[in-house]
Amino acid sequence: MLAYLKWKIIDLESNSTIILTESWIWYELIINELTYSKLLNEKETEIYVYHHITENSQSLFWFLEKEEKELFKELIKVSWIWWKVANNILS
Numbered sequence: 001m002l003a004y005l006k007w008k009i010i011d012l013e014s015n016s017t018i019i020l021t022e023s024w025i026w027y028e029l030i031i032n033e034l035t036y037s038k039l040l041n042e043k044e045t046e047i048y049v050y051h052h053i054t055e056n057s058q059s060l061f062w063f064l065e066k067e068e069k070e071l072f073k074e075l076i077k078v079s080w081i082w083w084k085v086a087n088n089i090l091s
Contacts (some may be wrong), residue, residue, distance in 0.1 A: 029062040
């Protein structure tokens with residue numbers, strides 16, 4: 001399971017980014033608007049990753065701080081809060 005990455009930004013959009021890790025693996029990560037605004041001028045950075053697995057999908061979420069990742073994990077434990085809502089709350 002992924003938990004932390006150091007990487008180079010390949011493509012940055014308002015809700016996702018594609019990164020290239022030092023081990024030459026490409027990932028697409030879901031980001032929130034706050035993270036997007038902090039990365040506009042960055043080429044490389046280090047991040048915390050949450051790998052969200054359900055019976056229908058797998059998603060990677062990216063956070064600049066460990067506390068933000070932990071708060072996201074707590075929010076999605078609430079049955080009526082879906083990951084998109086949790087991501088918007090953190091924005």
